[in-house]
Amino acid sequence: MANTWALCxxxxxxxxxxxxxxxxxxxxTALSEIVVGTVAQLVIGVFLTGLFGFAQGGLxxxxxxxxxxxxxxxxxxxxxxxxxxxxxxxxxxWREASIIGLxxxxxxxxxxxxxxxxxxxxxxxxxxxxxxxxxTTSVAVVYAVMLELGFNVTEYGKAILAACFINDLGTxxxxxxxxxxxxxxxxxxxxxxxVVFVALxxxxxWFFKKYGGRVSELEAKYxxxxxxxxxxxxVWAGSEAVLPAYMIGMVLAGTVGKDHSLIRRLxxxxxxLLTPFYFIRAGSFVSVPALMAAPVTLLVLFGAKSxxxxxxxxxxxxxxxxxxxxxxxxxxxxSTGLTFGTISALFGLNHxxxxxxxxxxxxxxxxxxxxxxxxxxNSFFLPRHLLPHSQAGKKAGQEIMRPVPAEEG
Amino acid sequence: xxxxxFVGIQRILVAxxxxxHAEHALDVALSMAGDMKAKLFVISVIRxxxxxxxxxxxxxxxxxxxxxxxxxxxxxxRAKQKDIELETDIVLGHPAEQIIHKADTIQAxxxxxxxxSHTILHRWMLGSNSERxxxxxxxxxxxxx
Numbered sequence: 001m002a003n004t005w006a007l008c009x010x011x012x013x014x015x016x017x018x019x020x021x022x023x024x025x026x027x028x029t030a031l032s033e034i035v036v037g038t039v040a041q042l043v044i045g046v047f048l049t050g051l052f053g054f055a056q057g058g059l060x061x062x063x064x065x066x067x068x069x070x071x072x073x074x075x076x077x078x079x080x081x082x083x084x085x086x087x088x089x090x091x092x093x094w095r096e097a098s099i100i101g102l103x104x105x106x107x108x109x110x111x112x113x114x115x116x117x118x119x120x121x122x123x124x125x126x127x128x129x130x131x132x133x134x135x136t137t138s139v140a141v142v143y144a145v146m147l148e149l150g151f152n153v154t155e156y157g158k159a160i161l162a163a164c165f166i167n168d169l170g171t172x173x174x175x176x177x178x179x180x181x182x183x184x185x186x187x188x189x190x191x192x193x194x195v196v197f198v199a200l201x202x203x204x205x206w207f208f209k210k211y212g213g214r215v216s217e218l219e220a221k222y223x224x225x226x227x228x229x230x231x232x233x234x235v236w237a238g239s240e241a242v243l244p245a246y247m248i249g250m251v252l253a254g255t256v257g258k259d260h261s262l263i264r265r266l267x268x269x270x271x272x273l274l275t276p277f278y279f280i281r282a283g284s285f286v287s288v289p290a291l292m293a294a295p296v297t298l299l300v301l302f303g304a305k306s307x308x309x310x311x312x313x314x315x316x317x318x319x320x321x322x323x324x325x326x327x328x329x330x331x332x333x334x335s336t337g338l339t340f341g342t343i344s345a346l347f348g349l350n351h352x353x354x355x356x357x358x359x360x361x362x363x364x365x366x367x368x369x370x371x372x373x374x375x376x377x378n379s380f381f382l383p384r385h386l387l388p389h390s391q392a393g394k395k396a397g398q399e400i401m402r403p404v405p406a407e408e409g
Numbered sequence: 410x411x412x413x414x415f416v417g418i419q420r421i422l423v424a425x426x427x428x429x430h431a432e433h434a435l436d437v438a439l440s441m442a443g444d445m446k447a448k449l450f451v452i453s454v455i456r457x458x459x460x461x462x463x464x465x466x467x468x469x470x471x472x473x474x475x476x477x478x479x480x481x482x483x484x485x486x487r488a489k490q491k492d493i494e495l496e497t498d499i500v501l502g503h504p505a506e507q508i509i510h511k512a513d514t515i516q517a518x519x520x521x522x523x524x525x526s527h528t529i530l531h532r533w534m535l536g537s538n539s540e541r542x543x544x545x546x547x548x549x550x551x552x553x554x
Contacts, residue, residue, distance in 0.1 A: 026456060026459060027459055027460075028458035028459060028460055028461065028466075029458065029462075029465055030462045030465065031462075077464055080464040081464065084464075138461065138462065140457075140460075140467070141461045143461070144461040147502070263467075264468075264471075267464055267467075270464060271464070271465065338460060338462055339462055
């Protein structure tokens, strides 16, 4: 067995390096950790394992504790994503949100599944998983765009945000149920889930009010208990632990989600310890040789994801009267979905639904759909919508600012 | 001939990111606003990680809001002492775009910002905010070194 502390130091060292890269290049830590995981796997395979016999079995190896920390990271991250829902907006806009969100989910889900099956000739189950993994959107990206443009306060902006939750809910439900064997266990899981999801919004505030607010962090233990218990039930039923985690986050968004102090403490736990293990592990399974062997596959999947997402999302963006370029840009930004994309792909790999090569293509596509719009935005995107006005103003500005001798002033 | 002064400057916009360069730019802007009786606008831009991921994005947003609000407390005091009308704003997005947008909105007479020294790689990957503002702003821009 490998030296646990040395292995742990290696992982945390990689997490530290990933965080530094994220800071330097202003990219999300998740993206940085996936890339670092992929590169580290190559380096470790060649040097550390080959030369020194360290980290046998690769970066992730067969160590249960890494799998546990990574899995917990995915669960808590999904919970936090669900807890960001605004229930008031959701209740007011659920009808519009459902239409847009379901379109945003089904467009790329069905489209990418068809492309994987009929163009790439993947078997049907890997194709479905590919569709699920590439169907996600990123609520955070959309929210960021909305905040930048001030649309977050408009009725339509709120509906779009709520739609993003529906889109991701579609992904999580599809992941949790499509690959489930549908036995009596599935029925038990669904019934218990419904009971828990209905009870938690009432039970949680009462419980926190009665026993919470102590240094013993009862709230965190309470949440982790339900996340693990429901995750355990989901896995027992052949489903995926992130499905109940997202649902628990959503049903507690109005109570726990508003407790900023608690959410912050959970974030510290998540970013400081859990998610680095999750994202680095997800990156470590990406096979660079597989990607290099068939780059066209990656291009096809990336094209399919962008195309079908655009078909579903672009009409919604056009309502805001964006011109073609800006509309395309925002649509492209809405096509990112690192968290649920990698969770879905990793689920497929762990359950032998997809091969490591297919996993690599899916994660590669997820990363590409995150990186390419970012690169375009950073390198080429300019505030062109301000340009005509700016150029006119610049001439006027040159007249305003003229140096004159102090005596005259 | 004495030091040059600029006429017609009524609204000065300072881009503030809490760096030493931005602090220096702020000092210059405060001094200019005091001399010219101009209104001072300070904008701080929170740049989300790209691509924004749910939990991290909200953490960055909250952290940025708190950090800049803290920075604005002594600034307000300084402005009050100098009898300068001050307006602060915290926004989210690409710094250059948000600075230009704010300058347009308030019809700024001058933008003052600090220049951060970036490596060639950094500039190629992310671009320089001051260069972008210089290129696209509708009003004069002062880069304080």
